[in-house]
Amino acid sequence: MASPATVAVAYDCLFPYSTGGGERQYRAFADEMGARGLDVEYLTAVQWDGDIPSERNFRIVPVSRRLSLYGADGVRRIPAALAYAAGLFRSLGRSRGRYDAVIVSGLPIFNVYAARLALLGTRTRVVVDYLEVWHRRQWVEYSGLITGTIAWLLQRGAIAITPLATCHSQLSATRLRREGLRRAPLVSPGLIDGAVDAAPTAPASQPPYVLYAGRHIPDKRVESLPAAVAEARTTIPDLRLTVLGTGPTSARILVDDAELDALMHGALALINPSRREGYGLVVVEANAHGTPVVLVADEGNAATELIDEGVNGVVAPSTSPTDLARAIRAVAHGGDDLRRSARAWYDTAVGTRTIRRTVEGILSALQLSTAPAPRTTKEDTP
Template identity: 25%
Template sequence: MRIALVYDGAYPWIKGGVEKRLHEIGKGLVKRGHEVHWYCVGWWLNENRNRDIEVDGINYHAVCGPMEMYVNGRRSIKAAIKFSLSLFRPLLRNKFDIIDCQQFPFFPCFISKLVSVIRGSIFIMTVHEYWGPYWYEYLGKIKGLFGRLIEKLTFKLTDNVITISNYVKSTLDFYNGKIYVVPNGVQFDRIRMLRKKGEKSNLIFVGRLIKHKNVDILLRAMDILKRRGFSFKCFIIGDGPEKKNLKKLSEELGLEYEVKFLGRVPSDDDVYRYMKSSDVFVFPSSREGAGIVTLEANAAGLPVITADHPLNASRELITSNNGILFDLTPEDLAEKIIFMMKNHEGMKEDCIKFAENYSWDNIVKLTENVYLEVLE
């Protein structure tokens, strides 16, 4: 098969969950004999002026030059529109069997659909999360109505949708097409073979430092624990628009010794080593399509504490054997941290066994089967 993946972010320049997923699936499909192209922002153009490059067998195509994708912690509509308008000509140049466009940030889906009609390709949309009424909370009544309308319209573009969790599938009860569930995966064997970092920590967070990740709640929980006489250390790995505010909050709470901001760690292997040097993974995010990072933490032997929030689909990956949910308050998170610090050692093997089911080899085969089925 000739397959086109469409998403503005691209791994390894951006290391978010969607980027990691597409890279692992694309790389795996190449190994299975397929031709894979990724149409994205040319994040490499500042160092390499070639608009078309190959990484791990995947053909990357720069649709436009690097740009800021976030404004004040939110996805830039202007950037999404610019990427979409720049997408048409490059994508039209080649004939593909499958065009798989990531639904968010919506606008590229319309261009991808148009190209698929002109070229006679099958258009598939991958949905990582469905916001629905949350748009009004996020943008207000008028702007939220526009966001919700655009989101709903994308489902008119295709009869075939991939979702990354059963939870996301359950939110699409209005959709009349075929829905395939292809979860996120984890580099299980790679994580298992890595050694720990030298520095030890009790807790660790990994993710982009934006508001809905709720790292401030983690810091306030750490403050509660400190005032109650507990002495826990925490690594925070990641960068983003909230970093300055979070470091300021940490200083105001007097957590300079307990909390260490490691910033963006360039190497995935180093991230996994930091995980293996910690005891418990804390992920307070209130909005996740799935959360690859929770599986990575389990593969490293860490139980997960994550938010019991309706838009946090990573809840679906939590059982009584590999983690626990909390009520998105600093007080409840503090209690769950105390519980996990007492029980994490006994959960280690169950965490590892759970993550093994989500190896990328299995996820690539699932994806391949979906593509082959829609082509029949």
């Protein structure tokens, strides 16, 4: 019997030792491929104390020391990105020819150069997964004129040397082609990682509240919410705002998963005024609870692709108090019917927009056969 294909997933963070959309996505990639019978290694930075943790479906391979990824302003630190890329280069160089394929995150962009250089001349297939693709102005706004321009040029170079690109929105697919990708990217159907264990849809809690759950950084525009809620109170006088999350602009708020689920389930709406999202898993998570979502239209916000207006949420045209308040009122007016249709949207999406289907597409593009192994369930976990 032929040996299973060996695949590496490369990202500097690993859920649950660090949290975020990318961390959860790449862990889910590794779990899903391992469950399909592939031999999977996860190449990451140290984020734990003591021995390397053991996982059921993949092996954790530390390629760099513990890193401080973000500065006080919430921006990725270049020294940390370079340190991980250097570690990735060394690890892949030592194991040249051992992997059938390497799936590497395109953020930070140095990862792409490290993987391509280390594997030059081998038969290892390289897949670059682009969580987001920024145009030059976004890079400049994020990192300043000089650093931002250099980062944009590095991104263009990385895209030019990408043999197979994957992404998770039409926005990213369009930008990849505009920034120089030579062949059409593989656009995933979605990133839902298993069904959310949510209670049946129920009316919003009373008094009503809108919920924000996410990082507190400038791109998320959390500061726009108080004025919007104040405006909405002219017609919903007892409306409240609940803000969760972490970031350089706020003190940390500690909420466990059970409390977050309860807050999500009872919210009138989940509101996310972010200017940029690579996918928008928060839309899926909220709809699983029957909670509609309020987003803001922006050229960098791919999450709006998940919104069927009036079915599972509302997209406001801007973060102005008037526009956001109007969207909140629309959700309130939709009432229980909107909550039921939001949950129905999720029930359809959980069968079609999944990590499993995304991994199937990647493995098919790589022409890697699998021998399905028994799938891990919550009941199997010791």
